Amino acid sequence: MIQRENPARFTEIVGSVAETSPIEVDAVVWAADADFRRWSATPIEERLGLLTRAAEAIEDALGDLSVLLARETGKVLGDCRGEIGFAVRFLRWVVAQAPISYAESEVDDDRGRLIRQHKPYGVVAAITPWNAPVILSMLKIAPALAAGNAVVVKPSPLAPLTLDRIVALIGGPLRIVHGGPATGAALAGHDLVRKVAFTGGAAGGRAVAALAGERLTPTVLELGGNDPAVFLDDAPFDDAAMDRLVMATFATGGQVCMAAKRLYVPSRQLADFVDAYLAAAKRVLVTGDPLADGVTMGPVISAAARKAAEQLRTGDCRDLGRFEADPDLGYFVRPALVVAPGPGDPLVVAEQFAPVVPVLGYDDEDAVLAAANAGDLGLGASVWSSDEERAVAFARRFEAGFAFVNTHNRTGMSLRAPFGGVKRSGWGREYAEEGLAEYVQTCVIHAPAGFRPGAPAPENPAAYPV
Structure with missing residues (x-):
């Protein structure tokens, strides 16, 4: 049983x-x-x-x-x-x-x-x-x-x-x-x-x-996937965009194959991005009883999942949103943003499947594209920019089964849009x-014309497949 x-x-x-x-x-x-x-x-x-x-x-x-x-x-x-x-x-x-x-x-x-x-x-x-x-x-x-x-x-x-x-x-x-x-x-x-x-x-x-x-x-x-979200240097950090990103990261406690799992931002804009992300989390992210009104994130699935998530909360770890849960009653984990971990950190290179997400600075678009495409899990990705054509051009270079522009979830998408992956994802x-x-x-089923009843015999039978 x-x-x-x-x-x-x-x-x-x-x-x-x-x-x-x-x-x-x-x-x-x-x-x-x-x-x-x-x-x-x-x-x-x-x-x-x-x-x-x-x-x-x-x-x-x-x-x-x-x-x-x-x-x-x-x-x-x-x-x-x-x-x-x-x-x-x-x-x-x-x-x-x-x-x-x-x-x-x-x-x-x-x-x-x-x-x-x-x-x-x-x-x-x-x-x-x-x-x-x-x-x-x-x-x-x-x-x-x-x-x-x-x-x-x-x-x-x-x-x-x-x-x-x-x-x-x-x-x-x-x-x-x-x-x-x-x-x-x-x-x-x-x-x-x-x-x-x-x-x-x-x-x-x-x-x-x-x-x-x-x-x-x-x-x-x-x-599964270890989906990158890349912000180009003209991407706005407005409230609506940040709210979308936070929810795309922490829906189901981050336990979603297509969640935004790695955030890349121009290094000179990193501090502004972190401030905007923290503010968005304060607006939209409430951890608590999943049946309660106003709660937007519940517990992780098990004790093992909670232990694994807690082990990812290292370095410059910023708590996010409102935490209205009792960890003594359920498998609750305070969602967190880890700022500038090393590129080889487990939080970056592996699919965390937890309410902990890294944000990394970059200085060169080719380098960040290479970082985004690194690894075996090419499920999804997103690119954020105020110039849609520029974003689409960047998205074409992702090694991913699908890519979003200025969002990172399927909300509003048509069922005509396929969902798949490349590499091993x-x-x-x-x-x-x-x-x-x-x-x-x-x-x-194939009936070649030359062999239909009443058809003249082919001059060169060898021209037809046996």
Whole structure:
């Protein structure tokens, strides 16, 4: 049995789910394979009808689900409502987009007839983390089901409860298993799993890739980011920009793959930037009970996460915002800005996944670009400037799957904007048409003109493929 504590009140057990043994995983996958045989033969209109009803059911339960998500993860209630609401919007977008993305195409001309089909894989294993369990699961579940796959999802044992309820609301060829690495290994390494979609840390990604590689199972991997935010020398430090940056850094306690995790500012402007950042944090950053009004940051996920975060609070460490939490009751960490750490400091070179962020000065744009592009985690980045064209030109040189200009979050972005990564941070493209394409295989039927019934025999048969 997996019991989930409330990170804001760690003596409170929010709920529990039964752990799935490797033997039970085998039975679930076999059942999912039988689901797939039926589901893939179901017309797409019926498949999309299931997703439409799922969106309605989740939306109807949004209030209760949001409270449950806040209690099991420590995310503030508004963020939880936003996450689940976005999952609903994504479901509806998939319903609208799937008939276009999954439609077969046909060309019939003097060279013959060519039909391009998009077929499902079979059983898709979706392995997802705790920090955004609903949306990061839905990004896999919705397109996979729309395409005709069956799905078995395994959430993190640190956030199993809300997704467990959502899976029950969706139904159909969607199943869930619970557990840690052994459960995940049994799922990702199962012979009947035809595709694995994973979001999480590098260690987990290596394990999944190794298991999938033994069976040549295709994978979708997103392994995090150490996202830089680069301020050019004409960037304004106005209140609105600083407020956006602070919230982009400390949403979910900094425990977000695409959070702004390294801040770069011209050295001569560093002091002014720090003052502006501290002032913004005082305006918008309130640490406390995630269910309380006005709180914008809750606890970190666990005791281990709190210990790791505290170890990053070194050097010129400036406390941020209002701290209205009791660390004796929950896993609360005072958010901090560390000014001018060494470029090799762990806070700079590794993804901290904590409410502690470094700011570093720079003197040369080429040098700061090299620093921003350093490392293996090329997920996202942002550049800030009063000249949009200059910012876009700089953004083109980032080694990142996506780049923002004068912001560092997805607020207001269209679902047409893909989400992915370069280097080792991510092989998938979620949130957009590219994400739908991950869950189908392209199959081609070809009838060359020279071999059609009644066609004259080719003068040179060797000119045609065998």
